[in-house]
Amino acid sequence: xxxxxxxxxxxxxxxxxxxxxxxxxxxxxxxxxxxxxxxxxxxxxxxxxxxxxxxxxxxxxxxxxxxxxxxxxxxxxxxxxxxxxxxxxxxxxxxxxxxxxxxxxxxxxxxxxxxxxxxxxxxxxxxxxxxxxxxxxxxxxxxxxxxxxxxxxxxxxxxxxxxxxxxxxxxxxxxxxxxxxxxxxxxxxxxxxxxxxxxxxxxxxxxxxxxxxxxxxxxxxxxxxxxxxxxxxxxxxxxxxxxxxxxxxxxxxxxxxxxxxxxxxxxxxxxxxxxxxxxxxxxxxxxxxxxxxxxxxxxxxxxxxxxxxxxxxxxxxxxxxxxxxxxxxxxxxxxxxxxxxxxxxxxxxxxxxxx
Amino acid sequence: xxxxxxxxxxxxxxxxxxxxxxxxxxxxxxxxxxxxxxxxxxxxxxxxxxxxxxxxxxxxxxxxxxxxxxxxxxxxxxxxxxxxxxxxxxxxxxxxxxxxxxxxxxxxxxxxxxxxxxxxxxxxxxxxxxxxxxxxxxxxxxxxxxxxxxxxxxxxxxxxxxxxxxxxxxxxxxxxxxxxxxxxxxxxxxxxxxxxxxxxxxxxxxxxxxxxxxxxxxxxxxxxxxxxxxxxxxxxxxxxxxxxxxxxxxxxxxxxxxxxxxxxxxxxxxxxxxxxxxxxxxxxxxxxxxxxxxx
Numbered sequence: 001x002x003x004x005x006x007x008x009x010x011x012x013x014x015x016x017x018x019x020x021x022x023x024x025x026x027x028x029x030x031x032x033x034x035x036x037x038x039x040x041x042x043x044x045x046x047x048x049x050x051x052x053x054x055x056x057x058x059x060x061x062x063x064x065x066x067x068x069x070x071x072x073x074x075x076x077x078x079x080x081x082x083x084x085x086x087x088x089x090x091x092x093x094x095x096x097x098x099x100x101x102x103x104x105x106x107x108x109x110x111x112x113x114x115x116x117x118x119x120x121x122x123x124x125x126x127x128x129x130x131x132x133x134x135x136x137x138x139x140x141x142x143x144x145x146x147x148x149x150x151x152x153x154x155x156x157x158x159x160x161x162x163x164x165x166x167x168x169x170x171x172x173x174x175x176x177x178x179x180x181x182x183x184x185x186x187x188x189x190x191x192x193x194x195x196x197x198x199x200x201x202x203x204x205x206x207x208x209x210x211x212x213x214x215x216x217x218x219x220x221x222x223x224x225x226x227x228x229x230x231x232x233x234x235x236x237x238x239x240x241x242x243x244x245x246x247x248x249x250x251x252x253x254x255x256x257x258x259x260x261x262x263x264x265x266x267x268x269x270x271x272x273x274x275x276x277x278x279x280x281x282x283x284x285x286x287x288x289x290x291x292x293x294x295x296x297x298x299x300x301x302x303x304x305x306x307x308x309x310x311x312x313x314x315x316x317x318x319x320x321x322x323x324x325x326x327x328x329x330x331x332x333x334x335x336x337x338x339x340x341x342x343x344x345x346x347x348x349x350x351x352x353x354x355x
Numbered sequence: 356x357x358x359x360x361x362x363x364x365x366x367x368x369x370x371x372x373x374x375x376x377x378x379x380x381x382x383x384x385x386x387x388x389x390x391x392x393x394x395x396x397x398x399x400x401x402x403x404x405x406x407x408x409x410x411x412x413x414x415x416x417x418x419x420x421x422x423x424x425x426x427x428x429x430x431x432x433x434x435x436x437x438x439x440x441x442x443x444x445x446x447x448x449x450x451x452x453x454x455x456x457x458x459x460x461x462x463x464x465x466x467x468x469x470x471x472x473x474x475x476x477x478x479x480x481x482x483x484x485x486x487x488x489x490x491x492x493x494x495x496x497x498x499x500x501x502x503x504x505x506x507x508x509x510x511x512x513x514x515x516x517x518x519x520x521x522x523x524x525x526x527x528x529x530x531x532x533x534x535x536x537x538x539x540x541x542x543x544x545x546x547x548x549x550x551x552x553x554x555x556x557x558x559x560x561x562x563x564x565x566x567x568x569x570x571x572x573x574x575x576x577x578x579x580x581x582x583x584x585x586x587x588x589x590x591x592x593x594x595x596x597x598x599x600x601x602x603x604x605x606x607x608x609x610x611x612x613x614x615x616x617x618x619x620x621x622x623x624x625x626x627x628x629x630x631x632x633x634x635x636x637x638x639x640x641x642x643x644x645x646x647x648x649x650x
Contacts (some may be wrong), residue, residue: 074449076393076456120632128391129634132585135578136394136627143624147617265456273454317467324460326391331450331457332442 010039016197033186037179048178049250050294055185056246057286059192059268062279063239066196069269069276071232072212073123077134078267081237083259085111087145087243089255090159091152100164100175104245111241119233124226126215130233138261145256158255161248164256175249176298185246192239201233208232210345234300262320266293273330275337284338289326293319358490363607369497371603372504373562374626377580378587379511380555385589386528387548388440390451391581394459399577401430401462402560403477403569403619404470410478424557432553436546463574500562505596507558511551512592513643524548577624582630588643598641602626605630 007013017023036042042051064078083106092103114137121131145153153159164175164184175184199205207228210218215225248254266289274285296319330337377399384392390537392398405427409420439458443450486493515521526533527544535541556577563576579602602625609625639645 031637068449072449073453074445105565118631121631121638125634125638128448129585129638130582131391131393131452133631135635136582136631138629139624143617143620147620179603262460265460268456269455317464319464320460324464327457327460328439328454329452335446335450 014201016201023165029191038183045178045249048182048292052178052181052250053294054286054290055182055189056243056250057267057270057290058189058282059246060198060240060243061274061286062192063243064267064271065206065279065282066199066239067232067236068271069278069281069312070200071208071227071229072214073232074128074131075134075233075236076261076264076268077118077132077137077141077257078240079139079261079263080117080134081240082244082247082267083113083145083256083275084114084142084237085241085256086247086254086259087153087244088160088241089245090161090246093164093248094159095152099167100245100249101167104242105281107245108238108241111244112238115224115233115237115240116230123229123233126225130229134264135261138259138264141259142256143224154255161252161254163252164249170229171301181249184249188242188246191243193279193282196239204228204231266323266337269327272327273337276340277336278339278348280342281339284342288338289323292322296322333348359611360608362491363611365491365493366606367604367607368600369493369501369603370566370607371600372501372508372596373559373599374579374583374603375599376504376507376555376562377559377577378584378595378599379508380552380559381519381580381584382589382592383511383524383548383555384552385584387524388451389448390440390455392458392552393452393455393581394462395552396574396576397459397462397466397576398428398431398553398556399560399563399580400569400571400573401431401466402557403564403573404466404560405557406561407475407477407565407569419640421558421561424561425554428553428557429550432550433546435553436549436557439508440549441542441544463571467571472571474568474572476568477564494566496566500566503558504560507555508592508596511555515592520547538568579623579626582626585630585640586626586633588640590640590643594640594642602629602642605629624626 007018026328036051036189037048042048060078060082064075067073067075088107088110089100089103092098092106093100098106114160116130119130122129146156148155166173166175175181200209207218207223208223208231210223211225211228218225218228247258270272270289271282272285273288274283275281297315335338377395380398381392381395384390384395385571388472402424405424406420409415409423409621410417413420413423415423423512425547435458439454442450443454484495486495487497521537524547526537527539527541531541534544538552558579559577563573580599583599583602584595586602606622606625609621633640637643
């Protein structure tokens with residue numbers, strides 16, 4: 001007798017959801033997600049705020065996964081690109097009165113264009129030049145925000161952002177509750193994850209993977225590495241821009257200090273701990289590290305009462321140190337991240353026999 | 356007013372030599388391990404703090420303080436290589452670069468925990484009065500820093516060119532496999548290159564700190580070595596020196612002439628703008644060589 005998941009056609013084999021069982025699991029999971037704000041543990045405002053933050057991070061890290069996990073290009077500037085999206089959205093909605101949805105689209109493309117501009121010089125040569133030009137992007141972005149015209153960028157004081165409203169043809173309601181924001185962010189998270197999962201199955205996705213694995217071989221089979229690296233960076237920046245626009249809604253206030261090199265490192269760490277090369281890895285990593293970021297400042301100060309000779313800022317530094325240790329442990333012992341653990345555990349519960 | 360360009364030129368040259376020195380450490384590590392040490396800036400900052408500790412808390416005079424600092428950094432280099440780089444030998448270089456990110460966090464947070472974020476003035480080891488040469492004001496500290504950088508450059512260049520160990524390191528940088536086939540212990544070479552990178556960071560950090568104070572901003576300044584290294588092309592030590600000087604001069608000119616329009620901040624950004632320009636026009640850097648890969 002044959003047990004386990006069997007595909008009876010090529011189409012079924014390559015489908016994302018292959019059979020009835022998987023559909024059932026997916027629908028159940030989506031139902032839980034939709035009902036989440038009404039569940040007892042999750043309905044409090046700080047927890048919903050945390051989940052919203054996780055959602056935004058998932059979108060940004062999905063973009064990073066496409067760039068680094070699938071295409072093998074290392075970027076140190078995801079946070080700057082999120083910042084570009086955030087500031088574009090903020091300026092469009094606060095200063096020029098745009099609606100939120102159009103502003104979100106524009107933010108995505110603004111970030112994508114910036115990515116494109118920084119990608120062109122740095123992706124032509126094989127090597128880690130993208131890492132350095134994204135560091136440059138970080139510094140240049142913060143410089144432009146802090147020293148640009150105060151009217152436009154708010155400089156170091158930051159910008160207030162108006163609450164998003166649904167478009168008029170949907171009722172024009174303001175999305176001002178944590179619950180409302182949850183649904184808004186959830187919609188984009190699901191869309192983003194779905195598109196990313198699909199991307200891997202397309203020709204472009206396969207081209208990304210071959211560029212990652214062996215750039216010379218890619219060239220030999222006619223895949224232009226520069227073109228696909230640039231495309232990956234473009235798509236990744238698009239995701240970051242959308243994440244940035246949603247970020248503005250988290251606390252309705254943005255400042256250049258939200259988008260530093262350290263924040264970028266946190267995004268990269270989410271990718272590493274979650275697992276490179278899988279979409280589930282994105283979710284694992286984002287959840288894990290954002291929870292860490294959330295609990296740290298809450299319970300960290302209790303530590304300084306135990307060690308009074310630690311300086312102020314030691315809590316934040318301690319958090320960074322913990323993050324560094326987490327990264328090191330994952331890089332050395334489990335380069336495929338939490339997603340790999342999940343897969344190994346879950347595969348023990350599935351039985352695959354071939355008669 | 357007419358002496359402003361000359362003044363900026365001189366100051367830029369002096370600070371540029373220090374950038375070049377730190378960039379040399381970066382290039383040494385890149386050439387032998389193939390890794391972009393993104394933590395070089397933090398290592399420079401740590402160098403400043405370690406030297407400060409040796410001078411103030413251990414109350415050592417200058418030369419012993421530097422020797423103790425160098426020993427500390429040699430140990431740090433060995434630790435980095437052994438604990439962080441060696442376990443990743445089988446994996447892609449991407450993993451090693453990510454490890455340097457973790458290293459950056461480790462150093463940055465340890466410094467923050469131990470020393471806090473205060474900016475501490477550095478003890479005055481150099482004479483403080485500036486020299487007045489014609490219309491120029493040359494700070495003695497900067498001049499000493501320049502001279503010391505050039506000395507270290509000379510030592511590094513002579514080492515790589517004429518000593519047996521230096522030649523073995525260059526050979527290993529070109530090809531690990533060929534070096535192993537003539538009996539070179541590649542692990543030892545990698546360890547040595549991390550040690551040298553560390554010592555370059557220490558000296559750079561000390562010189563940078565002596566021009567002012569020790570604080571977290573040293574990491575940002577030290578990070579400038581990275582665009583300098585790319586700008587110069589990741590090939591030669593002399594290239595680092597010249598590239599550093601060019602970047603230093605450009606940075607000073609930008610600050611001197613353009614800062615009034617932007618309200619400051621140009622000194623951090625200029626090296627990166629230069630790097631982006633070089634990547635657009637001449638991606639292998641000013642003195643870099645184009646590599647041709649054959650299958």
